[in-house]
Amino acid sequence: xxxxxxxxxxxxxxxxxxxxxxxxxxxxxxxxxxxxxxxxxxxxxxxxxxxxxxxxxxxxxxxxxxxxxxxxxxxxxxxxxxxxxxxxxxxxxxxxxxxxxxxxxxxxxxxxxxxxxxxxxxxxxxxxxxxxxxxxxxxxxxxxxxxxxxxxxxxxxxxxxxxxxxxxxxxxxxxxxxxxxxxxxxxxxxxxxxxxxxxxxxxxxxxxxxxxxxxxxxxxxxxxxxxxxxxxxxxxxxxxxxxxxxxxxxxxxxxxxxxxxxxxxxxxxxxxxxxxxxxxxxxxxxxxxxxxxxxxxxxxxxxxxxxxxxxxxxxxxxxxxxxxxxxxxxxxxxxxxxxxxxxxxxxxxxxxxxxxxxxxxxxxxxxxxxxxxxxxxxxxxxxx
Numbered sequence: 001x002x003x004x005x006x007x008x009x010x011x012x013x014x015x016x017x018x019x020x021x022x023x024x025x026x027x028x029x030x031x032x033x034x035x036x037x038x039x040x041x042x043x044x045x046x047x048x049x050x051x052x053x054x055x056x057x058x059x060x061x062x063x064x065x066x067x068x069x070x071x072x073x074x075x076x077x078x079x080x081x082x083x084x085x086x087x088x089x090x091x092x093x094x095x096x097x098x099x100x101x102x103x104x105x106x107x108x109x110x111x112x113x114x115x116x117x118x119x120x121x122x123x124x125x126x127x128x129x130x131x132x133x134x135x136x137x138x139x140x141x142x143x144x145x146x147x148x149x150x151x152x153x154x155x156x157x158x159x160x161x162x163x164x165x166x167x168x169x170x171x172x173x174x175x176x177x178x179x180x181x182x183x184x185x186x187x188x189x190x191x192x193x194x195x196x197x198x199x200x201x202x203x204x205x206x207x208x209x210x211x212x213x214x215x216x217x218x219x220x221x222x223x224x225x226x227x228x229x230x231x232x233x234x235x236x237x238x239x240x241x242x243x244x245x246x247x248x249x250x251x252x253x254x255x256x257x258x259x260x261x262x263x264x265x266x267x268x269x270x271x272x273x274x275x276x277x278x279x280x281x282x283x284x285x286x287x288x289x290x291x292x293x294x295x296x297x298x299x300x301x302x303x304x305x306x307x308x309x310x311x312x313x314x315x316x317x318x319x320x321x322x323x324x325x326x327x328x329x330x331x332x333x334x335x336x337x338x339x340x341x342x343x344x345x346x347x348x349x350x351x352x353x354x355x356x357x358x359x360x361x362x363x364x365x366x367x368x369x370x371x372x373x374x375x376x377x378x379x380x381x382x383x384x
Contacts, residue, residue: 003339005032010180013038013079014060015088015095019134019162020117020196022052023169025087028176029059030331030340033085036356037062038076039349042377047322048349055328058318059343063357064350064377067098071375078360080105080112084189085176089117092128102191113179115172115192122193134164137200146207149220168199227297228272234280235297238287240267248292253278316342321351321381353378 010033014025029035037050037057042064050062063079066072080086080100088095095101095116102114116122119132130136135158138144143163144156151157175192183189201208210220227235240246246260246267253274261267275283280296287294298306309315316330326345333340353376357367370376 004337005340005343006335006338008032010034010084011082012036012085012087013076013083015086015090016117017051017089019052019056019165020169020172021087021089022056023166024115024117024172024176025060026056026058027169027173027331027333027340028085028087029343031333031338032343035060036079036352037347037349038067038079039064041066041072041374042350042379047382048379049322050347050349050351054320054326054346057346058316058328059345060347061352061356062347062349063353064379066375066377069373069375071370071373073098073100073375075357075360075362075370075376076100077108078362079356081109082360083109083112084180085113085115087115087117087172087176091131092116092118092122106189106191110188111183112189113176113183113192114189115176115179115194117168117172117194117196119196121195121198122191127197132196134162134166134168134196134200137164137168137196138162141197141200141204142208142211143200143204146204163203164196164200167203168194168196171199171202226268226272228275230275230280230283231277232279236275236280236283236294237297238271238292238294240264240271241293245292248290249287252286252290252292253283254286313341318342318345320345321348348379348381350376350378351381 007028010028012025012028012033012035014021014035014037016022016025025035025037037060039050039062042048050057050060063075065075067076076098077100086105096103102116105114106112118128119130119136120127122128138159141164144158147159148156172192172194175194179190179192225237225239227237229235238249240249240260243260249271250256250258253271255274258270261270278286284294284296303309304315312334314330314332315327317325317327320326328342330342331340353371354367357370357376362370371378
């Protein structure tokens with residue numbers, strides 16, 4: 001998609017893996033940043049993609065560095081020296097041990113915004129040394145318990161998506177944008193420290209209040225909107241909220257003037273007794289007729305074909321070096337005077353090594369030398 005992108009000219013060096021980091025830097029790439037993934041050395045004979053999912057790496061470039069090799073570390077330092085942003089999600093202390101942590105990198109590049117993503121923060125806490133994934137934060141932030149209470153199951157259960165990673169990626173993205181704005185005011189970059197545990201806990205702000213303020217566990221009530229079963233076996237949710245929405249829902253379902261029960265549980269139960277007598281199409285049409293809020297439960301395969309997503313341009317389709325064409329979720333940011341969307345395919349690991357090194361000041365002879373020495377590796381797109 002053509003158009004001005006807000007982060008055009010911003011260079012991001014991406015030392016991230018798995019989900020949270022690549023998700024964050026994909027959003028930066030959608031807004032026009034030049035995101036260069038630093039991948040591990042390329043080994044084996046088959047084509048290897050950059051670290052992370054295809055969807056989270058659209059629009060990026062890649063260089064493959066051996067960070068245990070002097071040439072690899074020297075190349076990393078050269079990339080960081082010319083960068084606006086570094087994003088990394090190694091265990092705390094790893095980047096420092098390599099000589100490319102925040103202190104060393106900012107000394108060489110004072111305008112650098114250096115963002116770290118970890119399980120429990122960069123230091124000074126009882127848990128900062130721990131390795132963690134999103135599932136760790138799901139468990140220890142209380143979220144699995146909250147889900148269990150809301151559904152009433154005997155045991156906690158894992159969610160179908162790694163929310164801890166995604167909310168941390170979003171938080172890091174927001175922090176990077178704020179630090180870039182602050183740099184324009186102060187002339188200096190800074191360290192942005194985000195942790196899976198912190199971000200998952202912050203996501204629970206609406207339900208943590210009672211526990212933070214002395215309510216006993218047995219008095220805790222889940223914050224939820226029930227899912228009602230329709231006559232034809234589908235499921236629909238509707239948020240009653242207050243008297244205005246109650247009136248819309250009651251009128252839509254043929255019970256205009258019915259007073260709203262004072263207890264939320266009783267109001268939800270009454271709506272459920274109305275919905276179960278109607279087919280889902282009739283419920284949806286009724287909700288539409290009065291403007292009542294509702295959501296018909298869809299499978300993932302149904303959801304990706306939702307007409308809203310097509311109308312909003314939420315599905316990207318891009319060329320892919322291995323699969324020809326791929327479809328992926330696109331940016332959810334829409335601006336009146338700029339574009340945010342996938343800019344290209346996910347790279348193969350090391351695909352752009354020569355170009356990236358040349359931009360970092362390496363001449364052709366030096367590029368050949370570091371490639372031959374094994375500190376940097378490359379990978380060409382296979383012919384089809």
